[in-house]
Amino acid sequence: MKRKWLSLALGAILSMSVSLAACSNSAPTQAPQAEPAKPAEQPAPSAAQKTGSDTLVVAITSDQGTLDPAVTMDNSAWKITYPTYERLVEYDGASTEAKPGLAREWSVSPDGLQWTFQLEEGHTFADGTPVTAEAVKFTFDRILKIKKGPSEVYSVIKEVKVESPTKVTFVLTNNFPPFLSTLAANYGGIVNPKVKEKEQNGDLGQGFLAGNTMGSGPYQLSEYKKGEYFKLTVNPHYKKQPAIKTVYFKITPDPTAQRLQLEQGEVDIAEGIPVEQLKSLKDSAQGIELIQKPSLFVDYVYINTSKGNPALQNPKVRQALSYAVDYEGLTDAVQEGYATQMRGPIPQGLWGHDDNAFQYKHDVEKAKALLAEAGVSNLTLDLLYSDNKPWWETEALSLQAFFAEIGVKVNLKKIAYATSREMIDKGEFDLCLGVWSPDFGDPYMFMNYWFDSKNFGLAGNRAFYKNDKVDSLIRRAATVNDQAERTKLYQEAQKIVIEEAPYIYLYQKDFLLPVSKNLKGFVYNPMLEGIYNVQDMSK
Amino acid sequence: MKQLIAKRLSLVVFVLFGVTLLTFLLSHVIPGDPAQMMVGQRANEETLREVRHQLGLDQPIWVQYFTYLKGLLAGDFGLSIRTQKPVIDDLLTFFPATFELVFFAFLLALIVGIPIGILSAVRKDTGWDHAGRIFSIAGVSTPVFWSGLVGILLCYKILGILPSGGRLDLNVAAPTKITGLYVLDSILTGNWAALKNSLWHLILPTIVLSYAQLAVISRQVRASMLEVLGQEYIRTALANGISGAVLLFRYALRNALIPTVTVVGLSFGSLLGGAVVTETIFGWPGMGKYVVDSIAFLDFPAIMGFTFIIAVGYVVINLLVDLTYYLLNPQIRQ
Numbered sequence: 107m108k109r110k111w112l113s114l115a116l117g118a119i120l121s122m123s124v125s126l127a128a129c130s131n132s133a134p135t136q137a138p139q140a141e142p143a144k145p146a147e148q149p150a151p152s153a154a155q156k157t158g159s160d161t162l163v164v165a166i167t168s169d170q171g172t173l174d175p176a177v178t179m180d181n182s183a184w185k186i187t188y189p190t191y192e193r194l195v196e197y198d199g200a201s202t203e204a205k206p207g208l209a210r211e212w213s214v215s216p217d218g219l220q221w222t223f224q225l226e227e228g229h230t231f232a233d234g235t236p237v238t239a240e241a242v243k244f245t246f247d248r249i250l251k252i253k254k255g256p257s258e259v260y261s262v263i264k265e266v267k268v269e270s271p272t273k274v275t276f277v278l279t280n281n282f283p284p285f286l287s288t289l290a291a292n293y294g295g296i297v298n299p300k301v302k303e304k305e306q307n308g309d310l311g312q313g314f315l316a317g318n319t320m321g322s323g324p325y326q327l328s329e330y331k332k333g334e335y336f337k338l339t340v341n342p343h344y345k346k347q348p349a350i351k352t353v354y355f356k357i358t359p360d361p362t363a364q365r366l367q368l369e370q371g372e373v374d375i376a377e378g379i380p381v382e383q384l385k386s387l388k389d390s391a392q393g394i395e396l397i398q399k400p401s402l403f404v405d406y407v408y409i410n411t412s413k414g415n416p417a418l419q420n421p422k423v424r425q426a427l428s429y430a431v432d433y434e435g436l437t438d439a440v441q442e443g444y445a446t447q448m449r450g451p452i453p454q455g456l457w458g459h460d461d462n463a464f465q466y467k468h469d470v471e472k473a474k475a476l477l478a479e480a481g482v483s484n485l486t487l488d489l490l491y492s493d494n495k496p497w498w499e500t501e502a503l504s505l506q507a508f509f510a511e512i513g514v515k516v517n518l519k520k521i522a523y524a525t526s527r528e529m530i531d532k533g534e535f536d537l538c539l540g541v542w543s544p545d546f547g548d549p550y551m552f553m554n555y556w557f558d559s560k561n562f563g564l565a566g567n568r569a570f571y572k573n574d575k576v577d578s579l580i581r582r583a584a585t586v587n588d589q590a591e592r593t594k595l596y597q598e599a600q601k602i603v604i605e606e607a608p609y610i611y612l613y614q615k616d617f618l619l620p621v622s623k624n625l626k627g628f629v630y631n632p633m634l635e636g637i638y639n640v641q642d643m644s645k
Numbered sequence: 646m647k648q649l650i651a652k653r654l655s656l657v658v659f660v661l662f663g664v665t666l667l668t669f670l671l672s673h674v675i676p677g678d679p680a681q682m683m684v685g686q687r688a689n690e691e692t693l694r695e696v697r698h699q700l701g702l703d704q705p706i707w708v709q710y711f712t713y714l715k716g717l718l719a720g721d722f723g724l725s726i727r728t729q730k731p732v733i734d735d736l737l738t739f740f741p742a743t744f745e746l747v748f749f750a751f752l753l754a755l756i757v758g759i760p761i762g763i764l765s766a767v768r769k770d771t772g773w774d775h776a777g778r779i780f781s782i783a784g785v786s787t788p789v790f791w792s793g794l795v796g797i798l799l800c801y802k803i804l805g806i807l808p809s810g811g812r813l814d815l816n817v818a819a820p821t822k823i824t825g826l827y828v829l830d831s832i833l834t835g836n837w838a839a840l841k842n843s844l845w846h847l848i849l850p851t852i853v854l855s856y857a858q859l860a861v862i863s864r865q866v867r868a869s870m871l872e873v874l875g876q877e878y879i880r881t882a883l884a885n886g887i888s889g890a891v892l893l894f895r896y897a898l899r900n901a902l903i904p905t906v907t908v909v910g911l912s913f914g915s916l917l918g919g920a921v922v923t924e925t926i927f928g929w930p931g932m933g934k935y936v937v938d939s940i941a942f943l944d945f946p947a948i949m950g951f952t953f954i955i956a957v958g959y960v961v962i963n964l965l966v967d968l969t970y971y972l973l974n975p976q977i978r979q
Contacts, residue, residue: 163815168938169930172729179684253699255684258692316729331819332738333930334811354815359925359934362794363809366802372809524677524943531681564681565689 156371159645160351162625164638165358165367167378169333174315175295176248179255181543181636184292186336186355188637190232191295191321194223194242195286202402202456202547202633204290208237208322218281218587225272230343231298232319232326239274242266244299246276248310256293259545281585283592287546290633295321324348324641333357338640349644368394374622374645375638380496381442384618393623400446401617402453402632403543405495407505407610408568413533415487422480424607427537428466429473430512436504437613440497444618448611450604451552455614455632457589458549458596464604466611473512486515490535492526498539505537531564540568547633549596553580557603569608576602653967657960664956665717665949669710672948678702679726679943700726713949722953723946727939732950735935740954741825742812743924743931747916749828749847750854751909758859759905762866763898766874777863785860793853793926800849807849810928817842850927854920858912865908869901903973910966914959 157163170183175191178184196207209223229237243266249256250263262285265277278285288294297311297320304314314320319327324344329337338353358364361378365387368376379387388396409424417423437445446454450463477483489505491498499520506516516537521529529535544551555566557576576599583595604611617630627643680696697703701712716723722732761777768774800807812827813819820831820839828847831840873879874897882896921933932951939947 169935171727171942174729177683177729253692253695255692255696258684258689312729313724331930332735333742333934334813334928335815337815356811356815356928357930358810358928360794360810360928363797363926363928366797367809370802370809522675522677523941524679524682525675527681528677561689 157374157645160349161354162350162352162375162640162643162645163354163356163373164375165364165373165377166355167357167359167361167364169357170336172312172316173319173327174312175293175297175321176245176252176256176310177254177312177316178292181292185637186327186338187295187319187321188292188323188634189325189338189353189640190319190323190327190341191292191297192229192237192323193291193294193296194225194289195294197290197547197631197633199629200631202631204286204547207290208242208296212286214587218283218585219278221276221278221285222269223274223276225274227272228345229322230341231300231322232341232343233298233300234343235298235300237296237322238271239268240271241296241299242274243268245295245297248297249293252310252312259288259291259293281587283584283587284546284548284550287548287633290547291545292637295323297321325353346641348641350640353640368620368622371622374625376620377636379620381444381618384620385442387620394620395623397617397619397621397628397630398444399617399630400455400632401543401615401630401635402456403541403615403617403635404448404453405445405501405539405541405612405615406448407489407612408530408535408538408540409608409610410533410536410538410570411608412570412572414536415485417480417482417485418487418536420480420482421606422476423482423485425466425605426473426476426480426512427509427514428607428610429469429476430508430514431466431505431610431612432468432508433466433613434468436501436508439504440501441613441615444616445613446616447613450600450611451556451609452549452596452600453552453614456544456547456549456552458553458593460597460600463597463600466607470511477512477514483513484515485513486517487536488517488519489537489539490519490521490526490529491539492521492523494523494526495539495541501539527564530568533563533570538568543635544633549592550584553596553599554584556609557599571603571606571608573602573606575599649967649971650964653964657957660960661953661956664952665714666710668949668952669713669945670706672943672945673706673709675943677943679945682942683726713946717953722950725939725944725947727942727944727947732946735947736932736950736954737825739930739932739935742929743917743920743933745826745828746847746850746854746923746929746931747913747920749851750858750916751913753851753855754858754862755909757855758862759866761859762863763870763893765863765867766870766901767893769871774867777867781860781863784856784858787857789853789857789922790926792856793850793923796849796853797926808846810846810850810926812846812930813839813842814846850923850929853927854916854923858916861908861912862905865905866901869904870897873897873901899973903970906966906969906973910962910969914955914962917955917958 170186171180172178173183173187175187193207194209195204198205208225208229210226212221212223214221225237225239231237246260246263246266249260262278262280262282263276264279267275267277269275301311301315301320304311306313317330322341324341325338326341327336328339334357336355340347340351356373358367358378361380361383364376364378365383367373371393384396387394409418409427411418433447437443437447447465449465450460452459489502491502502518506518509516530538555561557571558567558580559572559577561567562570579595579599583592586592617635621628624645625643626645629639629642680693680700680702684692684696701709713723722736724730725732725735728735758781761781765774765777797809801809808814817839820827820836821834823830823833827839827843831843879892879897882892887896917932920931921937923929924931924933936948936951939951
């Protein structure tokens with residue numbers, strides 16, 4: 107027996123020595139890697155490669171798809187492309203209103219059909235070619251020819267006319283007030299017409315721009331190592347040279363590895379740390395700041411008002427479900443309290459939001475009474491959700507518990523993301539979890555997408571909700587130019603859709619980002635979720 | 646020998662054809678539409694139709710399959726829906742990374758696992774045997790996501806002697822691409838900085854991955870060694886005065902390795918596509934991570950290309966296993 111224990115101990119020592127030997131063997135190879143620029147900051151050999159003062163390293167969770175602004179609709183790819191292109195108009199600082207960008211000024215005809223932009227001179231693409239009205243025309247013609255996601259946003263464009271090298275006019279098919287905001291989104295990035303030289307088999311340069319950039323922004327993509335990192339360096343022709351000269355978007359899929367790298371100063375911004383780890387990170391780690399801002403990113407439940415369980419066609423049942431939710435408990439459980447309950451569809455922080463709109467609150471008795479009034483009992487509903495958002499599992503379980511309190515049984519249906527999208531499009535669900543964030547700063551993004559009966563399915567009206575009054579109000583709001591008038595129309599429509607509850611308006615998520623304290627100048631713009639104003643940052 | 650290889654290679658064509666057909670059918674029966682994934686959150690029917698048309702998804706499935714097969718025969722794996730780039734480019738980037746990791750992990754697992762197996766067999770039921778078994782079973786029972794994180798915590802955060810992940814530091818340029826295997830390429834091009842750095846990055850993931858494979862090898866070696874050692878020819882050899890290392894290595898081990906080769910070969914093959922967790926934790930830009938992302942996006946061409954490469958990998962490994970048999974076992978040669 108004694109011998110057995112002895113050998114066990116020997117075995118343990120053996121195993122430890124193997125791993126330790128492996129670790130210590132590596133020490134000599136590591137030494138030459140210490141950064142030569144800052145030897146004083148590394149008194150002891152350290153595995154962490156601290157970032158230099160003109161270098162920004164952002165840890166991102168996964169590799170990106172195509173980077174072509176005329177193709178990508180994925181805002182995680184936008185963080186890489188946005189600083190490499192310029193747009194006619196831009197979001198400035200934290201404001202959600204469009205400000206001059208490439209265009210110095212602009213005017214719109216009274217009927218809203220002609221938008222004329224006067225370009226500011228002196229903007230240059232990274233290869234030295236000046237940005238002209240021709241390039242603007244080229245960009246939008248290209249988007250419309252490629253006919254992918256962004257072309258739908260610009261389907262109102264009838265023609266782009268070059269008036270002079272610095273003046274360009276967009277002719278629209280119908281009045282579309284949000285047009286200006288769409289130009290500030292990533293797909294409005296002006297592309298160097300020289301991309302034509304990179305065309306292969308008539309792809310209009312899609313193959314090339316999938317992994318390269320050709321814009322006039324402060325940066326350009328200078329290296330892309332698949333699965334490893336994207337490296338941006340400055341555009342030498344950009345007027346105001348930024349303090350940060352090199353930006354790495356480093357792909358680090360594991361959240362814990364990201365956290366350790368942030369703590370060691372190897373990365374400056376870590377995007378993939380889940381909310382439950384952020385709290386402890388904030389308390390424990392020095393040198394890390396947690397940025398917290400209200401965002402326009404909302405989380406809500408689609409109630410299928412026409413193709414799901416017939417009971418859901420009754421507004422009273424939908425109201426009952428809205429009353430059944432303990433909103434505060436939910437945001438605490440799912441978002442650690444970093445969220446605010448919605449008040450109707452238009453989130454706080456976007457114009458058109460109504461501070462006095464009706465807000466549902468947790469009221470089990472009222473919910474039960476509404477169900478009784480509707481004559482509904484023993485209701486069983488399917489709740490669809492996917493693995494797209496990590497918190498949906500907890501959220502679905504919480505909702506199941508809330509609805510059980512009012513006697514509604516919920517079956518949870520977790521489906522692969524791609525499949526869930528098809529089911530949403532076809533309306534094959536009773537209830538479904540969803541998120542939404544606006545591409546441009548206009549309540550149109552919420553009201554017209556969510557409630558117009560022309561947009562059934564994935565396009566936006568995922569509740570398959572139809573109300574003629576709402577249709578006419580929001581359609582009018584989309585063609586009037588006066589913002590006060592539009593606000594009034596949207597608020598009137600909002601009253602109806604809160605009352606009729608085709609969605610359960612859950613919460614607006616806070617934007618949370620742990621960054622290194624050395625980093626200065628980061629400004630969060632709710633319109634540019636996940637996009638960094640690198641050109642204004644310094645260390 | 647040549648005949649054997651020729652026979653095996655002719656079968657490969659059928660195997661690969663079957664693999665492409667099955668994968669194609671399976672990936673297309675799953676409900677879900679890559680066109681929808683591509684056009685973003687919100688899209689109208691018209692745009693969707695256009696994108697489906699551009700991707701050829703509006704064709705009948707058999708037309709899609711034959712178009713794909715035709716391309717494949719010409720060496721064209723198609724365009725990835727997600728990255729809009731030729732799938733072959735992606736595979737040629739990610740495969741070497743995985744291969745390099747798995748190769749070093751197996752090398753380490755063999756170097757440590759075979760001696761443990763031999764020791765356990767020779768000193769059966771002693772403390773050495775138990776210690777060896779506990780050591781290797783602990784490896785196979787420890788989930789990689791845990792041992793990987795503990796490794797990073799210990800060697801990166803606390804001791805500060807190893808990097809937390811990736812193949813190279815951001816400020817070290819990759820060696821000129823010849824094979825895509827950084828260690829080999831940097832030796833071939835004499836890029837010693839890249840060699841040191843890539844080896845340094847390999848240490849931790851290699852240890853973690855190999856520790857998980859160790860038990861497979863050491864248990865197999867132990868079992869077959871025990872069986873061989875009990876056989877009559879060993880007793881005969883002993884009676885003839887052969888003992889010690891010669892008996893162990895020339896007489897026993899050679900025969901004991903035959904079943905081990907099969908097990909090792911197959912688990913090597915499975916790791917090529919299945920080292921996802923290790924790759925994720927160490928930010929290793931390999932095939933596993935790539936294919937998981939592709940499946941989530943229903944990127945058919947990428948999924949097909951990946952399966953094809955893995956199938957080829959399996960076939961090659963099986964062939965190598967058979968050839969090793971051939972070398973180890975003279976009976977097969979006749």
